[in-house]
Amino acid sequence: xxxxxxxxxxxxxxxxxxxxxxxxxxxxxxxxxxxxxxxxxxxxxxxxxxxxxxxxxxxxxxxxxxxxxxxxxxxxxxxxxxxxxxxxxxxxxxxxxxxxxxxxxxxxxxxxxxxxxxxxxxxxxxxxxxxxxxxxxxxxxxxxxxxxxxxxxxxxxxxxxxx
Amino acid sequence: xxxxxxxxxxxxxxxxxxxxxxxxxxxxxxxxxxxxxxxxxxxxxxxxxxxxxxxxxxxxxxxxxxxxxxxxxxxxxxxxxxxxxxxxxxxxxxxxxxxxxxxxxxxxxxxxxxxxxxxxxxxxxxxxxxxxxxxxxxxxxxxxxxxxxxxxxxxxxxxxxxxxxxxxxxxxxxxxxxxxxxxxxxxxxxxxxxxxxxxxxxxxxxxxxxxxxxxxxxxxxxxxxxxxxxxxxxxxxxxxxxxxxxxxxxxxxxxxx
Numbered sequence: 001x002x003x004x005x006x007x008x009x010x011x012x013x014x015x016x017x018x019x020x021x022x023x024x025x026x027x028x029x030x031x032x033x034x035x036x037x038x039x040x041x042x043x044x045x046x047x048x049x050x051x052x053x054x055x056x057x058x059x060x061x062x063x064x065x066x067x068x069x070x071x072x073x074x075x076x077x078x079x080x081x082x083x084x085x086x087x088x089x090x091x092x093x094x095x096x097x098x099x100x101x102x103x104x105x106x107x108x109x110x111x112x113x114x115x116x117x118x119x120x121x122x123x124x125x126x127x128x129x130x131x132x133x134x135x136x137x138x139x140x141x142x143x144x145x146x147x148x149x150x151x152x153x154x155x156x157x158x159x160x161x162x163x
Numbered sequence: 164x165x166x167x168x169x170x171x172x173x174x175x176x177x178x179x180x181x182x183x184x185x186x187x188x189x190x191x192x193x194x195x196x197x198x199x200x201x202x203x204x205x206x207x208x209x210x211x212x213x214x215x216x217x218x219x220x221x222x223x224x225x226x227x228x229x230x231x232x233x234x235x236x237x238x239x240x241x242x243x244x245x246x247x248x249x250x251x252x253x254x255x256x257x258x259x260x261x262x263x264x265x266x267x268x269x270x271x272x273x274x275x276x277x278x279x280x281x282x283x284x285x286x287x288x289x290x291x292x293x294x295x296x297x298x299x300x301x302x303x304x305x306x307x308x309x310x311x312x313x314x315x316x317x318x319x320x321x322x323x324x325x326x327x328x329x330x331x332x333x334x335x336x337x338x339x340x341x342x343x344x345x346x347x348x349x350x351x352x353x354x355x356x357x358x359x360x361x362x363x364x365x366x367x368x369x370x371x372x373x374x375x376x377x378x379x380x381x382x383x384x385x386x387x388x389x390x391x392x393x394x395x396x397x398x399x400x401x402x403x404x405x406x407x408x409x410x411x412x413x414x415x416x417x418x419x420x
């Protein structure tokens with residue numbers, strides 16, 4: 001068709017050509033789609049429902065823990081300590097790289113098998129690479145009179161529960 | 164009179180079936196030998212010609228080739244292992260034990276997979292040291308060095324993700340420690356850990372994610388990077404021979420290659 005052979009009219013200096021406009025539009029669409037994919041991917045990879053154990057643990061009746069005892073609750077990963085001032089609970093997860101610590105009664109210390117951190121009964125670090133003391137966890141008494149430890153609730157040290 | 168094996172091979176090469184499969188045809192000329200490399204899907208990544216000096220063992224110690232061979236062994240042993248392995252808690256541990264004690268040749272495949280994995284990490288490091296100390300990373304091979312660093316990371320991530328799959332104590336605590344190291348990344352650390360594990364603890368989601376990374380995503384990424392790596396060797400002038408005067412120019416657009 002001879003009409004198509006015609007020269008396209010020159011584009012004025014201060015305007016973009018049709019090709020440039022569509023080029024920018026295309027680039028904008030791709031950027032938007034890319035950003036959307038990133039957001040979508042991030043949302044998809046973050047689980048909304050987790051089937052992890054509840055952080056709240058029933059540690060039974062308080063009178064099973066003699067004064068001066070440190071009891072390991074391996075399932076929950078906590079220590080129940082009955083000191084002279086009262087009850088408290090410590091996380092058994094090392095603050096260094098997350099290994100499970102163990103109560104060593106012969107040393108009177110909590111020891112981590114991975115990199116050698118050691119903590120005293122109050123969770124204060126006495127040796128090793130751990131950057132922080134073992135966190136104190138909230139302890140309460142249920143209506144039935146059981147000790148309840150909430151692993152998700154870290155409390156400041158030296159909050160004792162007296163029964 | 165008995166015909167030699169060479170005669171039979173010659174007849175085979177002349178046959179219509181052979182010539183339909185191998186497009187280059189056959190013959191003793193350099194052209195035919197070049198075409199045998201150039202017109203083959205797998206071999207065309209390589210240079211059509213190599214310097215005899217660059218193929219001597221002392222030049223590269225074949226460390227790159229050996230790394231590739233261990234990768235192929237890992238693919239060849241890993242796929243059969245997948246047929247007996249369920250990436251679920253706690254079945255994974257039982258499957259690993261079954262592979263060791265109940266599956267015919269399971270112990271052999273698993274051990275070959277494990278030892279090859281160790282060998283691959285070692286060989287990749289050795290290959291990089293060899294390239295570094297010979298100066299084979301210099302222009303025009305800089306980008307191939309970068310690809311090599313990516314391949315090192317893929318190798319290490321493959322090693323790390325494979326470590327969790329036996330689902331034993333060593334696996335669990337190694338990944339616990341490793342993922343806690345991840346959370347030391349400034350600002351994003353805890354989020355990266357959460358996304359990698361698919362949760363807050365090393366659990367069923369983490370096992371499944373590591374399995375998919377180990378068996379699908381990382382091998383595919385590694386395979387693609389290896390393809391680019393080999394192709395760049397050709398484009399950057401073949402293996403670095405280290406001789407003065409070998410300032411191997413990159414081959415610029417050869418239309419018939």
